[in-house]
Amino acid sequence: xxxxxxxxxxxxxxxxxxxxxxxxxxxxxxxxxxxxxxxxxxxxxxxxxxxxxxxxxxxxxxxxxxxxxxxxxxxxxxxxxxxxxxxxxxxxxxxxxxxxxxxxxxxxxxxxxxxxxxxxxxxxxxxxxxxxxxxxxxxxxxxxxxxxxxxxxxxxxxxxxxxxxxxxxxxxxxxxxxxxxxxxxxxxxxxxxxxxxxxxxxxxxxxxxxxxxxxxxxxxxxxxxxxxxxxxxxxxxxxxxxxxxxxxxxxxxxxxxxxxxxxxxxxxxxxxxxxxxxxxxxxxxxxxxxxxxxxxxxxxxxxxxxxxxxxxxxxxxxxxxxxxxxxxxxxxxxxxxxxxxxxxxxxxxxxxxxxxxxxxxxxxxxxxxxxxxxxxxxxxxxxxxxxxxxxxxxxxxxxxxxxxxxxxxxxxxxxxxxxxxxxxxxxxxxxxxxxxxxxxxxxxxxxxxxxxxxxxxxxxxxxxxxxxxxxxx
Amino acid sequence: xxxxxxxxxxxxxxxxxxxxxxxxxxxxxxxxxxxxxxxxxxxxxxxxxxxxxxxxxxxxxxxxxxxxxxxxxxxxxxxxxxxxxxxxxxxxxx
Numbered sequence: 001x002x003x004x005x006x007x008x009x010x011x012x013x014x015x016x017x018x019x020x021x022x023x024x025x026x027x028x029x030x031x032x033x034x035x036x037x038x039x040x041x042x043x044x045x046x047x048x049x050x051x052x053x054x055x056x057x058x059x060x061x062x063x064x065x066x067x068x069x070x071x072x073x074x075x076x077x078x079x080x081x082x083x084x085x086x087x088x089x090x091x092x093x094x095x096x097x098x099x100x101x102x103x104x105x106x107x108x109x110x111x112x113x114x115x116x117x118x119x120x121x122x123x124x125x126x127x128x129x130x131x132x133x134x135x136x137x138x139x140x141x142x143x144x145x146x147x148x149x150x151x152x153x154x155x156x157x158x159x160x161x162x163x164x165x166x167x168x169x170x171x172x173x174x175x176x177x178x179x180x181x182x183x184x185x186x187x188x189x190x191x192x193x194x195x196x197x198x199x200x201x202x203x204x205x206x207x208x209x210x211x212x213x214x215x216x217x218x219x220x221x222x223x224x225x226x227x228x229x230x231x232x233x234x235x236x237x238x239x240x241x242x243x244x245x246x247x248x249x250x251x252x253x254x255x256x257x258x259x260x261x262x263x264x265x266x267x268x269x270x271x272x273x274x275x276x277x278x279x280x281x282x283x284x285x286x287x288x289x290x291x292x293x294x295x296x297x298x299x300x301x302x303x304x305x306x307x308x309x310x311x312x313x314x315x316x317x318x319x320x321x322x323x324x325x326x327x328x329x330x331x332x333x334x335x336x337x338x339x340x341x342x343x344x345x346x347x348x349x350x351x352x353x354x355x356x357x358x359x360x361x362x363x364x365x366x367x368x369x370x371x372x373x374x375x376x377x378x379x380x381x382x383x384x385x386x387x388x389x390x391x392x393x394x395x396x397x398x399x400x401x402x403x404x405x406x407x408x409x410x411x412x413x414x415x416x417x418x419x420x421x422x423x424x425x426x427x428x429x430x431x432x433x434x435x436x437x438x439x440x441x442x443x444x445x446x447x448x449x450x451x452x453x454x455x456x457x458x459x460x461x462x463x464x465x466x467x468x469x470x471x472x473x
Numbered sequence: 474x475x476x477x478x479x480x481x482x483x484x485x486x487x488x489x490x491x492x493x494x495x496x497x498x499x500x501x502x503x504x505x506x507x508x509x510x511x512x513x514x515x516x517x518x519x520x521x522x523x524x525x526x527x528x529x530x531x532x533x534x535x536x537x538x539x540x541x542x543x544x545x546x547x548x549x550x551x552x553x554x555x556x557x558x559x560x561x562x563x564x565x566x567x
Contacts, residue, residue: 017512020508024497045518052525067539067542071543075547075552091510097545102519104540108522112532230509231513237516244474249513375566
């Protein structure tokens with residue numbers, strides 16, 4: 001009877017988690033979805049404590065409540081205080097915690113089989129599941145720590161590549177598989193413990209090695225991938241504990257992260273393999289310094305007044321935000337500028353490239369933070385045909401995602417990447433820090449075209465100047 | 474439950490996840506990351522089992538469990554709240 005109730009309760013929380021994700025199909029239903037998610041979590045926790053039995057000591061509850069209170073308080077404060085620009089780091093940090101929690105659960109289960117396994121015996125099957133969960137959890141942890149450090153600027157965002165890297169990774173990876181096999185041969189044997197700890201160590205190590213060579217601009221893929229890993233780790237532990245809520249949730253999260261990785265890779269026309277092998281896409285500065293050779297043509301530079309004049313006489317302006325907008329926190333000034341334009345009767349829309357920013361959906365959140373209504377914001381496929389009818393494409397802090405070379409030059413590293421067709425607009429305004437090339441290290445020949453005007457400088461400052469100019473006109 | 478039943482649940486859940494996540498609007502991919510983060514912290518149940526197993530004593534295994542509970546709690550509260558915060562910002566045109 002008891003196990004039946006528990007089984008149903010876990011199933012219910014799994015279903016609620018599915019509904020939480022389903023809610024995200026539209027901003028209208030998303031908030032309700034989030035509530036389902038919280039409810040699912042509450043049910044899962046309550047069920048576990050209920051299932052732990054009546055013999056439970058009060059002090060166990062006290063310890064758990066203290067742990068939840070400390071963790072919950074920390075998490076809540078973090079979630080409230082974090083600035084929206086720092087979201088990618090926060091997400092990476094959260095992933096690392098899921099990974100680490102999986103590692104601790106696996107260790108706890110291994111050291112106290114009586115609490116987790118029938119008759120206190122770890123079977124070969126359980127050991128494999130547990131070791132897989134352990135290894136993936138550890139990789140998620142260390143990989144996310146590096147991703148966090150790169151996003152936070154603690155470690156250079158440039159890819160760190162050294163000779164023989166891939167061979168070393170391969171050897172370690174095979175080593176982990178071999179160790180998993182060795183633990184599973186005779187799980188209850190005392191000598192197995194050394195293999196168990198070796199898995200922990202090697203997995204932490206390979207997590208570092210795998211993410212280090214991946215550049216800052218590939219971070220949307222890395223963040224999605226680690227999201228996926230955290231799900232598979234939960235799955236591995238779910239199989240070990242024979243817990244349906246964990247298996248369902250782990251599978252959901254695992255496939256969610258995998259889909260996001262796929263979408264991000266497609267947005268760059270890169271294969272997941274080439275992203276993982278790394279060595280591509282630093283923060284732009286280093287690549288840029290190398291790439292800025294001689295002049296490639298005439299560049300037309302403009303002032304804020306020019307930009308204000310062109311845009312106030314336009315009928316339709318399409319805004320193309322990129323990572324540069326996030327860096328200079330220009331979204332609020334940008335929205336102010338668009339409000340004035342709208343008052344002047346100009347139609348304003350926003351076009352988002354799938355890989356703009358440092359994590360999936362990064363630009364959408366920043367625009368939403370600046371109170372841009374989400375029905376003015378469009379994805380690449382939805383809006384790309386509209387550039388042909390736009391008077392102005394206002395590119396703020398984006399570069400590679402607008403580069404027509406992606407269509408015309410098969411030699412270019414970005415060839416085949418879907419781009420926003422800003423070249424088709426009557427005028428293109430580029431707000432950029434400098435003439436430097438983007439992360440791919442390729443020049444954007446749009447900069448040198450007649451109908452392009454460059455506004456060099458900090459995106460936020462330039463936008464504020466345009467706002468002033470608009471107010472005066 | 475036997476392995477095959479669990480594995481069936483797993484495979485079907487992967488499919489459910491696949492179709493549900495393709496339905497998520499790209500504009501909400503960041504909140505999706507936050508929510509998946511929060512729900513994958515359901516791994517807290519593993520930590521709870523380890524934590525209560527020692528019947529209130531603090532031994533090695535229950536300490537591991539309590540640490541897992543603490544870490545997962547950061548994520549559960551942080552993940553849901555940051556998702557909530559993001560979602561509250563998405564507004565329609567007035």
